[in-house]
Amino acid sequence: MELGIVGLGRMGQIVADRCLDAGHDVVAYDVDSDAVEEVTAAGARPAETLDELAGELGAEKRIWLMVPAGEPVDMALEDLSEHLDGEDIVIDGGNSHFEDSVRRAESTEAGYLDCGTSGGPAGAELGFSLMIGGPEWAYEECTPVFDAVATGPDGHDRMGPSGSGHYVKMVHNGVEYALMQAYGEGFELLHNGRYDLDLEAVARTWNNGAVIRSWLLELCEEAFREEGGDLGDVADHVAGGSTGTWTVQESLEQEVPLPLIYQALAERFASRSTGDGPGRFSRRLANRLRYGFGRHEIERM
């Protein structure tokens, strides 16, 4: 199959490499010409603009967007719009909000697939897990590319209509936040608890047969091995948060309580206000309110 790929960063590069390895023809574009050069060296045909990319592709264009969510997706679609018709297919493999994907699917001439992508840079070797929403014909048509980019035929599926792929990926990320929080809490207790433990050994033992073994736990083991059991100079600051925020917003809208995911998201935000400053106003207020309702001692700075 012939595939145009727009966005050749950490993830787009892997999409390109896996498609090339599987024998597909790739036309590649990125605003960063170095990224294009790298994929060209691996066997892709370069494009210097989106117009050129569209011109290089045949009558039935298949284009995979792997750019940051938000404006870059709208910009790419706008620039491509004059080249697209009902026989073309655009796949958005980034972490777009599902409502944006529904809007884009309605406003483009092309068949539009929203594709939640999981696996991160480790997917280069293993392949990704792909959660795809949109028209069935477009999904069927792109199956050879999904087989190549995913772990294999079982690593991708059509979740349902437009938006459902990114919806499932949003929930996946909420689960990711909660799992990270659960492992974090367990290791924090072990680190501060009553035994002097080697946390890398704990993680390794858990990863071998324990109920809670997982890839995230393997990454914990790697972190302790590389940073030391006390995590060395790794800071108390968790970045990101948009996909977890969307998951929480949706849970509130649907009135489906997700306390673990709420808490994991809140912990992230809280981590950003530790340090030299006065800290979060909301928590200072809660401290004072406990005195108000329970005469609990007020902690002072």
Ligand SMILES: NC(=O)C1=CN([C@@H]2O[C@H](COP(=O)(O)OP(=O)(O)OC[C@H]3O[C@@H](n4cnc5c(N)ncnc54)[C@H](O)[C@@H]3O)[C@@H](O)[C@H]2O)C=CC1
């Ligand atoms: N990094 C990860 O582990 C994962 C990332 N994602 C999602 O995949 C998408 C891409 O992520 P990464 O590859 O990590 O980002 P990245 O920052 O490594 O790469 C993005 C690439 O897009 C290019 N780009 C930006 N605007 C562009 C435009 N208008 N036209 C053409 N190229 C443009 C940049 O130059 C860059 O090479 C994001 O939506 C991200 O949330 C999804 C799953 C995992």
Ligand SMILES: O=C(CO)[C@H](O)[C@H](O)COP(=O)(O)O
């Ligand atoms: O989708 C992903 C993993 O599945 C990306 O790594 C994403 O960036 C994770 O979300 P956040 O940046 O909010 O931690």
